[in-house]
Amino acid sequence: EAGVTQSPTHLIKTRGQQATLRCSPISGHTSVYWYQQALGLGLQFLLWYDEGEERNRGNFPPRFSGRQFPNYSSELNVNALELEDSALYLCASAVGHYTEAFFGQGTRLTVV
Amino acid sequence: QQQVKQSPQSLIVQKGGISIINCAYENTAFDYFPWYQQFPGKGPALLIAIRPDVSEKKEGRFTISFNKSAKQFSLHIMDSQPGDSATYFCAAHDYKLSFGAGTTVTVRA
Numbered sequence: 215e216a217g218v219t220q221s222p223t224h225l226i227k228t229r230g231q232q233a234t235l236r237c238s239p240i241s242g243h244t245s246v247y248w249y250q251q252a253l254g255l256g257l258q259f260l261l262w263y264d265e266g267e268e269r270n271r272g273n274f275p276p277r278f279s280g281r282q283f284p285n286y287s288s289e290l291n292v293n294a295l296e297l298e299d300s301a302l303y304l305c306a307s308a309v310g311h312y313t314e315a316f317f318g319q320g321t322r323l324t325v326v
Numbered sequence: 327q328q329q330v331k332q333s334p335q336s337l338i339v340q341k342g343g344i345s346i347i348n349c350a351y352e353n354t355a356f357d358y359f360p361w362y363q364q365f366p367g368k369g370p371a372l373l374i375a376i377r378p379d380v381s382e383k384k385e386g387r388f389t390i391s392f393n394k395s396a397k398q399f400s401l402h403i404m405d406s407q408p409g410d411s412a413t414y415f416c417a418a419h420d421y422k423l424s425f426g427a428g429t430t431v432t433v434r435a
Binding site (some may be wrong): 220 | 368375
């Protein structure tokens with residue numbers, strides 16, 4: 215069974231540009247969570263999508279947004295990129311609100 | 327505000343020794359407590375998890391101890407191996423997972 219897949223693996227953007235990150239959950243999982251892991255720091259909760267709806271968001275500015283598609287895959291968009299947005303962005307999927315969450319390998323975003 | 331406090335930040339253990347990582351929380355709404363293992367450049371992998379109605383859970387060399395009244399839980403890695411060298415995160419779940427800051431474990435051969 216395929217795990218959570220994220221694309222691209224690496225992304226380099228210039229300050230002020232927009233970045234789009236993608237996540238495909240494990241088959242049968244309807245919830246997708248996005249986390250930011252800055253270098254040397256822990257995992258900070260960004261967004262939670264379930265059944266196509268945004269259910270909750272963490273303490274991040276509105277330029278961090280996303281959506282979940284009918285097939286439960288998800289997209290994270292970061293607008294007006296800033297240098298401090300450079301981080302590993304992790305997607306996790308779970309069966310609805312069920313607690314066992316599995317992570318993808320992440321997208322390494324570098325803003326220059 | 328860190329909802330889950332994790333210690334130590336790092337630890338070094340000899341091969342065959344025991345690694346112990348501690349976490350504490352305040353939110354009594356948390357209903358599930360997993361531990362994740364992360365290697366450099368990789369996403370976190372679910373290692374072991376426990377629910378608050380259980381005081382201990384063991385899977386192979388990994389054991390979680392849970393103290394509901396003290397709002398603390400810990401991970402014990404028995405017979406530590408060099409392949410266990412990684413960063414370990416505790417987490418607690420309400421509608422999302424809140425993570426501790428992580429513990430870097432180094433196992434010396």
